[in-house]
Amino acid sequence: MSAFLRWLFYIFEYLKERPASLVVYLSFAVFLILWPAGFLVPYGVTVGTILGSVAIALSSIGSGHILDKWIIAGIGTAVVGLCTATDTSEQLRAQKLRSELEKDIQAYATLADVKHGFVLFVTHRLGDCVKAPPVDADHCDDLESLLEHVDELNGSVPYYKAEILRIRGRIRDSDDHLYNYLEADDRLRPVGDDDGSISACATNGTGYCRQRTAWVCHTLANDLFRRGCETIEISQRRDLFDRAQKQLVCVSKWFEGGFEQRLRTRPLDTVGLSAALEMQLKNPSRPCVPPPKT
Structure with a gap:
């Protein structure tokens, strides 16, 4: 019998009385074979980290042989460290490639x-x-x-x-x-042709146009109104409602008729917001009904 086979035989004889340890060692062996071979892509780091963490946890419980516990804890720590280093290396490589791509695109x-x-x-x-x-x-x-x-x-x-x-x-x-x-x-x-469509932001090459500016004002008006409704102190409520009203003036200036959309964090359309603000400005202390939500 060759020395290698004899060594494997001794290990098996040692572990056959310790089935839990045998399972852990075999799990590590399978992982270390499959990961480099590419069978666990793209989950190798995650699987290894979980396996190593479980092994470390298992090494601290139970009544197994102290040598097994130390070996399992050591292997678990090594695997977790290897996975962490691999993950960090991949992130740094991705960041480097991204930076190089941005430089190339900017130059191009x-x-x-x-x-x-x-x-x-x-x-x-x-x-x-x-x-x-x-x-x-x-x-x-x-x-x-x-x-x-x-x-x-x-x-x-x-x-x-x-x-x-x-x-x-x-x-x-x-x-x-x-x-x-x-x-x-x-x-x-x-200053030039702007038909009020959002496409003007793209065609004029600046990203600024009447409709987008009005939409920004509409968004801020919604936010200021909501903050006013959530504020308790009367003078602060009045100030926030006044500021919201000024943003609605901006909407009317750049996009006649305002917006009908009620999207995500903009729960009120322009008409509804104007009506709600009118009531709150008359009596800032009154509760907002219904209270605006994000």
């Missing part, structure tokens, strides 16, 4: 005609990303970051940053970017 999109076409494409993808359920906010973030690298002054950058934050439930942070949009809109929106 320096020519005006190429840049305009690319911005149109990414903006269209962003619009689909934030609208089509189920929304993958991380993917939307990647698209927004790509757009910002290519054209950081484009109005779609603060607008979609705000939309993504709203998807994540961070309404107040979203409002900050909407105010940034409005501030830049005064400087960057071109």
Whole structure:
């Protein structure tokens, strides 16, 4: 009998009296064979981490041989460490590739005609990303970051940053970017043909247009009204309702008739919001009926 077979025989003789330990060792052996062979892709890191964690937990309970416990705990710790290192390496590699891609795209999109076409494409993808359920906010973030690298002054950058934050439930942070949009809109929106359609934001190459500006104001008006309804102190309620009313003036200025949509964090259409604000401004202390919801 060769030395290797004799060694395996001794190990089996040692473990046959310890079936629980045998199962754990065999599990590690199967994992370490299948993972490098590619059979566990893309779940190798997850499976290994779970297996190692379970082994560490098992080593601390039961009445097994102390040597087995130490060996199992050691192997479990090593597997968890290996999986963590692999996961970190993959993330760093992905980040490096992403950075290189962004640099390549930014360099490629320096020519005006190429840049305009690319911005149109990414903006269209962003619009689909934030609208089509189920929304993958991380993917939307990647698209927004790509757009910002290519054209950081484009109005779609603060607008979609705000939309993504709203998807994540961070309404107040979203409002900050909407105010940034409005501030830049005064400087960057071109004076010229704008038929009031959202397509003007793309065709004029700036990401700023009348309908989007009005929609931003409509969104802020909804948010300010909701905050006013949630506030107890009367003077603060009045101030928030006044600010919401000013945003509705902005809606009327840039998009006659306002909006009928009641989408996600914008529970009131323009007409309904105007009526609700009119009542609250007459008597800021009265409860909002029905109370607006996000």
